[in-house]
Amino acid sequence: MQGFRTIAQTTVSHTARETSPPMKRKLLAATGVAALAAAVLTGCASGSAEAEAASCTNEIKVADAPQVSVWAWYPAFEQVVDLFNETHDEVQVCWTNAGQGNDEYTKFSTAIEAGSGAPDVIMLESEVLSSFAIRKALVDLTEYGADDVKGDYSEGAWKDVSSGAAVYAIPVDGGPMGMLLRQDIFDEYGITVPTTWDEFAAAAQQLKDAGAPGVLVDFPTNGRAYNQALFAQAGSVPFDYDNANPTEIGIEVNDQGAKDVLAYWEDLVDKGLVATDDAFTADYNTKLVDGSYAVYVAAAWGPGYLGGLSDADPDAVWKAAPVPQWDTANPVQINWGGSTFAVTSQAKDAELSALVAKEIFGTEEAWKIGIEEAALFPLWKPVLESDYFRDLEYPFFGGQQINKDVFLPAASAYTGFTFSPFQNYAYDQLTEQLYAMVQGEKDSSSALDDLQASLEKYATEQGFALK
Amino acid sequence: MTATATITAPAGRAPRERRSKLDARHQRWGWLYVSPFLVVFALFLIFPLFYAFGMSLFTTGLATGTQFSGIGNYVKAFTDPLFLEGLLRVAAFAIVMIPAQLIVALVAALVLDSLVSWLSKASRLLIFAPYAIPVVIGALMWSFLYSPRFGPAGTFFELLGLPAPDFLAAGTVFYSLVNIVTWQWSGYYMIVIYAALRSIDPAIYEAARIDGANGLQTALRIKIPMISSSMVMVITFALIGTLQFFTEPVVLRNIAQGAIDAAYTPNMYAYSLAFSYSQFNYASTIAFSLGILVFAGSFVFLFLTRKQSGLK
Numbered sequence: 164m165q166g167f168r169t170i171a172q173t174t175v176s177h178t179a180r181e182t183s184p185p186m187k188r189k190l191l192a193a194t195g196v197a198a199l200a201a202a203v204l205t206g207c208a209s210g211s212a213e214a215e216a217a218s219c220t221n222e223i224k225v226a227d228a229p230q231v232s233v234w235a236w237y238p239a240f241e242q243v244v245d246l247f248n249e250t251h252d253e254v255q256v257c258w259t260n261a262g263q264g265n266d267e268y269t270k271f272s273t274a275i276e277a278g279s280g281a282p283d284v285i286m287l288e289s290e291v292l293s294s295f296a297i298r299k300a301l302v303d304l305t306e307y308g309a310d311d312v313k314g315d316y317s318e319g320a321w322k323d324v325s326s327g328a329a330v331y332a333i334p335v336d337g338g339p340m341g342m343l344l345r346q347d348i349f350d351e352y353g354i355t356v357p358t359t360w361d362e363f364a365a366a367a368q369q370l371k372d373a374g375a376p377g378v379l380v381d382f383p384t385n386g387r388a389y390n391q392a393l394f395a396q397a398g399s400v401p402f403d404y405d406n407a408n409p410t411e412i413g414i415e416v417n418d419q420g421a422k423d424v425l426a427y428w429e430d431l432v433d434k435g436l437v438a439t440d441d442a443f444t445a446d447y448n449t450k451l452v453d454g455s456y457a458v459y460v461a462a463a464w465g466p467g468y469l470g471g472l473s474d475a476d477p478d479a480v481w482k483a484a485p486v487p488q489w490d491t492a493n494p495v496q497i498n499w500g501g502s503t504f505a506v507t508s509q510a511k512d513a514e515l516s517a518l519v520a521k522e523i524f525g526t527e528e529a530w531k532i533g534i535e536e537a538a539l540f541p542l543w544k545p546v547l548e549s550d551y552f553r554d555l556e557y558p559f560f561g562g563q564q565i566n567k568d569v570f571l572p573a574a575s576a577y578t579g580f581t582f583s584p585f586q587n588y589a590y591d592q593l594t595e596q597l598y599a600m601v602q603g604e605k606d607s608s609s610a611l612d613d614l615q616a617s618l619e620k621y622a623t624e625q626g627f628a629l630k
Numbered sequence: 631m632t633a634t635a636t637i638t639a640p641a642g643r644a645p646r647e648r649r650s651k652l653d654a655r656h657q658r659w660g661w662l663y664v665s666p667f668l669v670v671f672a673l674f675l676i677f678p679l680f681y682a683f684g685m686s687l688f689t690t691g692l693a694t695g696t697q698f699s700g701i702g703n704y705v706k707a708f709t710d711p712l713f714l715e716g717l718l719r720v721a722a723f724a725i726v727m728i729p730a731q732l733i734v735a736l737v738a739a740l741v742l743d744s745l746v747s748w749l750s751k752a753s754r755l756l757i758f759a760p761y762a763i764p765v766v767i768g769a770l771m772w773s774f775l776y777s778p779r780f781g782p783a784g785t786f787f788e789l790l791g792l793p794a795p796d797f798l799a800a801g802t803v804f805y806s807l808v809n810i811v812t813w814q815w816s817g818y819y820m821i822v823i824y825a826a827l828r829s830i831d832p833a834i835y836e837a838a839r840i841d842g843a844n845g846l847q848t849a850l851r852i853k854i855p856m857i858s859s860s861m862v863m864v865i866t867f868a869l870i871g872t873l874q875f876f877t878e879p880v881v882l883r884n885i886a887q888g889a890i891d892a893a894y895t896p897n898m899y900a901y902s903l904a905f906s907y908s909q910f911n912y913a914s915t916i917a918f919s920l921g922i923l924v925f926a927g928s929f930v931f932l933f934l935t936r937k938q939s940g941l942k
Contacts, residue, residue, distance in 0.1 A: 265906070269905045269906070272905060272908050273905070275908075276908070276910055294908075297692050298692070298908065384887070384888045385887040385888065409693060410693040410694070441885060441886065441887050441888065444777075444884065444885040445774075445777065445779075445780065445885070446777055446778060446779045446780070446885070449779060450779070584692055585692060585907065587906050588906070588907050591891070591892045591902075591906070594887055594888060594891075595888070595891050597888075598800075598887075598888030598889070601888070602800055602888075624691070625691040625692040625694070626692065626693035626694030627691075627692070627693045628693075
């Protein structure tokens with residue numbers, strides 16, 4: 164206690180003395196702000212990225228082989244890396260987990276700006292490929308034999324990694340969408356599994372009328388790629404962009420498809436039939452598995468995500484079903500997420516790096532780890548089309564063959580999607596507009612019109628010509 | 631030693647000249663002594679500052695590449711609704727948060743100063759304790775307390791039969807943030823004010839008592855005026871801290887992305903621009919503009935309070 168008083172008193176008298184030249188002290192305080200920001204903006208981050216790249220998380224099996232550094236955040240990836248290193252003498256993978264999603268992109272982005280510190284090969288979700296390609300951060304893999312492996316992937320998957328003639332990454336896993344549902348809750352309230360969105364709305368109403376404690380589903384305003392996938396199902400094509408012509412972009416986030424879908428959800432929100440909780444929070448994760456939501460409209464990686472959550476309802480009976488349709492005569496399949504391996508423009512040896520990107524998930528053994536340990540949905544056809552994957556039974560779903568029932572048909576009907584080269588900004592704006600709608604500040608139509616206006620303004624500021 | 635030698639040197643030069651030579655020699659040694667600091671200061675403050683300023687004079691468009699744009703970015707910043715809204719928001723925070731912290735700190739310090747018991751020492755430690763918790767940890771802890779599912783509010787209001795308030799809604803998140811900051815910083819300001827109170831000569835209180843002043847009058851008429859320079863310092867700290875508001879909203883944004891947008895405060899806006907949208911040049915402009923405004927704001931405040939703080 165005595166210590167506190169002494170320290171505090173010293174501080175005061177010291178400061179009282181200091182206050183005599185106020186200008187100087189304020190100047191320091193003010194410059195400190197900017198300097199701190201500047202320091203963060205310039206040196207620090209790239210330094211740490213470099214330090215991270217220097218040390219591998221995995222063990223190098225062939226000491227004298229050249230190494231290719233890889234950033235990735237797949238679960239159980241170390242086993243895949245070990246498998247690759249044991250079977251390759253000419254190159255060794257040096258793997259680092261530089262964070263998941265945006266954490267990794269932030270480091271990568273800083274490394275691009277600094278001109279050093281990026282890995283040779285990097286795991287990127289397909290939605291950010293254009294954003295990095297436009298900054299000339301990725302190598303066009305057509306020169307390095309990308310076409311050799313083109314046949315191993317579906318057309319939709321290949322479209323997601325290419326822009327015009329260029330190929331910026333090798334697909335790894337995908338996110339064809341389905342509907343994961345609580346069969347026990349459906350049975351308790353006598354609800355049949357909906358196959359159309361109209362039936363889906365009716366089921367939501369039925370659940371509420373029956374006085375169920377939870378709701379049918381959540382409509383997260385920060386769903387980002389999820390929300391966009393829902394729009395795409397009704398024919399929304401928000402961006403028209405090709406890296407071969409990087410100064411032009413077509414933006415139409417407020418097309419009829421998006422407006423119809425959002426009006427549908429606005430109606431459900433207004434009637435109180437769905438929740439509007441933020442996704443990916445601790446609250447949301449618990450509600451996913453404790454019965455607060457009877458349905459989780461999910462991607463193929465969703466079951467793996469659910470399996471890792473705590474506080475699950477022990478009596479839950481999960482089933483997978485196809486995602487509801489707008490028009491059952493013309494079903495449309497959608498995709499949420501999915502990742503790729505890209506070679507960065509800072510790669511020391513692009514040839515070897517491309518080899519790693521092509522081959523690391525290019526064996527059945529690697530995919531067995533990916534599927535069973537990491538719950539990934541393979542885009543590599545030899546496994547995707549194998550009997551093993553089709554017939555795999557999932558204990559989480561009571562032995563249901565969810566790939567055969569839901570995700571394989573969804574994946575084969577997926578035709579690809581074009582993202583903008585400023586996707587992170589577009590998502591942040593989408594979240595803002597959806598939140599304003601849910602808050603009742605504007606209706607769904609003007610929310611999308613405002614989104615359109617803000618993205619057009621941003622694109623113009625960034626020097627794009629609008630198509 | 632050097633100084634003595636100079637002073638006792640034989641006369642012959644004008645006294646003024648001798649003094650300036652003495653000063654010069656003193657200064658040379660002075661510079662030597664502060665040089666380690668100056669090197670660090672130049673390397674980690676002056677240089678990055680100029681670097682950031684240099685960056686802020688260029689514009690990088692995703693489609694256009696980097697071009698020199700002079701003060702173009704500054705014109706854009708001060709007409710950018712996101713930046714201006716962020717500034718208005720931190721101004722609102724300053725208006726609500728600084729008085730809140732100050733009142734809590736002042737009342738606690740005055741009460742503790744007039745108590746003489748073990749209770750006072752224990753309370754002092756307890757009030758100070760939140761300041762010892764790292765800001766991120768404190769904000770994370772509060773984010774769990776605010777959570778409708780894990781927080782205590784749900785259970786508490788259920789007992790009363792009332793619906794629990796949503797601390798993270800668009801209208802309430804402002805006050806939730808005010809609460810976190812007040813909780814964290816009041817203790818620190820309390821210690822500063824308390825220390826100032828302890829340094830007042832007790833004879834003054836005795837004089838006041840003899841003149842018939844009661845406890846409240848002593849506090850309002852004697853103690854507060856006598857510690858006004860500490861109060862000015864506390865407000866200046868709080869003002870600078872509030873204008874740079876960053877950590878708490880960033881942590882809460884993880885669970886309230888709708889209510890706290892990416893440009894909630896100017897600092898957050900600069901961060902998003904740089905690291906989410908890769909606009910390093912414009913981010914430098916925002917950071918620099920904020921720095922100038924913090925400087926100006928603090929300067930104006932210190933100018934207006936020059937009488938209280940004894941700067942006049």
